[in-house]
Amino acid sequence: MQRLADLAEGLGGAKVVRFAFTEQGTPSLREALFELVDENARRVILVPLMLPMEPSFHNWLTKTLKRWRAHDTRCWPAIAIAASPTASAVMTRMLEDLVETAEGLDLTPAGRAPIEGSLVPAQKRRVLVCQGGPCNSAGADAIWGHLRNQQERQKLRVAGDGTMTAKSTCLGPCNLAPVLQVFPEGTYYGGVTEEAVDRIIAEHLLGGTVVEDLAYHPTGRKQRLRHLTE
Structure with missing residues (x-):
């Protein structure tokens, strides 16, 4: 990724070129963008x-981006988004170049692989991040990426009770998107933001206490996001 950033240096008059990840990886798009805001960048592509x-x-x-901007009082740069790589007129040439680098593979059957066992992890907690349509539209991928980055930084696999994170299909309460659910309690968290993820990690996953002002419990009645009804 750094090599791609180096290749892009100066393109379109760019003074600074950085790479970031929208899902899993470091730095996250949010981190990289906020750094540019701190540096008073005027335009970001x-x-x-x-x-x-x-x-x-x-x-x-x-x-x-609108959600991040709504909660940030700093002066933001103008932001533009480029099209998909497949929209580029040079895509065909790039594919030709890659084809020319092809090397043959040795597919000779190897000897019998040793039979190995697997270690069953000592994990008592599991965090599911909904990937249903409404949650994806509400930024679930960004939430997932932030959760995974924080998991690596805080070593949640070994801290607290041990935690596994996973994406899931629809978790149900679509109007509370984006939704995250923590087991073994089965606690639903709705309208989750990056700041909410940080609190859930610190208070629930590591501290063992449900973050009540972010949680939505089964009531038998339809519920709306609290910040929309307050």
């Missing part, structure tokens, strides 16, 4: 380098 790119990616990213 986001160039997504991902294949395949979901048709809804631009809408999702726009909504996520």
Whole structure:
């Protein structure tokens, strides 16, 4: 990624070129963008380098950026988003170049592989991040990426009770998107932001206490996000 950033240096008059990840990886897009805001950047062009790119990616990213901006009082730069790599006129040439680098593979059957066992992890907690349509539209991928980055930084696999994180299909309460659920309690958290993830990690996963002002418990009645009804 750094090599790609180096290759892009100076393109379009860019003074600073940095790479970031929208999902899992360091630095996250949020971290990199906030650094540019701190540095008083006047214009930022986001160039997504991902294949395949979901048709809804631009809408999702726009909504996520709006959410970040709404909670930030600093002066933000103008932001533009480039099209998918497949929209580039030089894509065909790039594929030709890659084809020319092809090398043959040795597919001779190897000897019998040793039979190995697997270690069953001592994990008592599991965090599910909903990947249903409404949650994805509300920025679930950004939440997932932030959770995974924080998991690595705080070593949640060995801290507290041991934690596994995973994406899931629809968790149910779509109007509370984005939704995250923590087991073994089965606690639902709705309207989750990066700041909410930080609190859930510190108070619930590591501290063992449900974050009540972010949690939504089964009541038998329909519920709305609290910040929309207050």
